[in-house]
Amino acid sequence: MTPRQPEGLLGTSGRRPLARLSAAEAVLADIRADIESGASPVGSRLPSEAALAARYGVSRSVVREALRSCAALGLTETHTGKGTFVVSGRVSGDLVLGRYSARDLTEARPHIEVPAAGLAAMRRTEEDLATLKGIIADMALEDDPAAWVALDATFHGHIARTSGNRVFESVVADLRDALAHQSETLNLVADRQRASDLEHQKIVTAIEAGSPELASAAMAEHLEAVGHALGSLAPKA
Numbered sequence: 001m002t003p004r005q006p007e008g009l010l011g012t013s014g015r016r017p018l019a020r021l022s023a024a025e026a027v028l029a030d031i032r033a034d035i036e037s038g039a040s041p042v043g044s045r046l047p048s049e050a051a052l053a054a055r056y057g058v059s060r061s062v063v064r065e066a067l068r069s070c071a072a073l074g075l076t077e078t079h080t081g082k083g084t085f086v087v088s089g090r091v092s093g094d095l096v097l098g099r100y101s102a103r104d105l106t107e108a109r110p111h112i113e114v115p116a117a118g119l120a121a122m123r124r125t126e127e128d129l130a131t132l133k134g135i136i137a138d139m140a141l142e143d144d145p146a147a148w149v150a151l152d153a154t155f156h157g158h159i160a161r162t163s164g165n166r167v168f169e170s171v172v173a174d175l176r177d178a179l180a181h182q183s184e185t186l187n188l189v190a191d192r193q194r195a196s197d198l199e200h201q202k203i204v205t206a207i208e209a210g211s212p213e214l215a216s217a218a219m220a221e222h223l224e225a226v227g228h229a230l231g232s233l234a235p236k237a
Contacts, residue, residue, distance in 0.1 A: 068181065
């Protein structure tokens with residue numbers, strides 16, 4: 001694998017490192033380019049996290065973010081104690097997100113989270129509303145991608161809880177890890193974080209207004225945007 005220095009990463013030139021999200025995005029782009037070009041062929045093992053961190057001048061946590069997204073894109077698999085191996089030379093048509101795939105989530109979420117948002121608008125308390133506003137305020141200020149992803153999962157989970165429907169709450173809780181993988185990958189590859197912030201604000205505004213129609217529509221719009229972003233990651237025919 002021929003090392004390249006993604007722009008902005010700290011290397012022998014002594015350039016100042018970028019924010020953590022940008023660094024992870026650059027590392028992912030470089031590893032992906034090596035895989036798709038054949039420089040890291042299918043079946044080969046990538047360097048260790050420590051070696052990659054040293055190569056790019058970033059922390060191991062940044063490397064782990066990039067490798068998780070490589071795995072979600074279907075390019076690599078990590079085996080504990082053995083390392084990370086290239087399993088495909090092109091991005092999968094359906095991202096792998098832990099126990100579920102992107103297609104699983106895209107098909108299921110509108111049937112769960114859209115009605116949950118509508119019920120949340122009808123049943124929310126002032127305490128629920130304050131919690132949701134606090135979450136999106138924290139998300140808008142957050143520049144740590146891992147922390148933002150955790151807040152994103154909390155946001156969707158709290159809407160399901162606010163719906164007062166325990167089935168919706170339980171299902172969204174079960175999807176938490178897959179949703180986190182999805183958000184992390186979309187933020188790195190499709191730059192979805194700030195767009196999601198705006199969409200979340202629209203959902204909360206509708207819930208605050210007590211309008212189930214607007215809340216459902218805002219959630220549907222958010223999920224549709226996520227779906228389009230996922231579709232953009234699929235390899236072109």
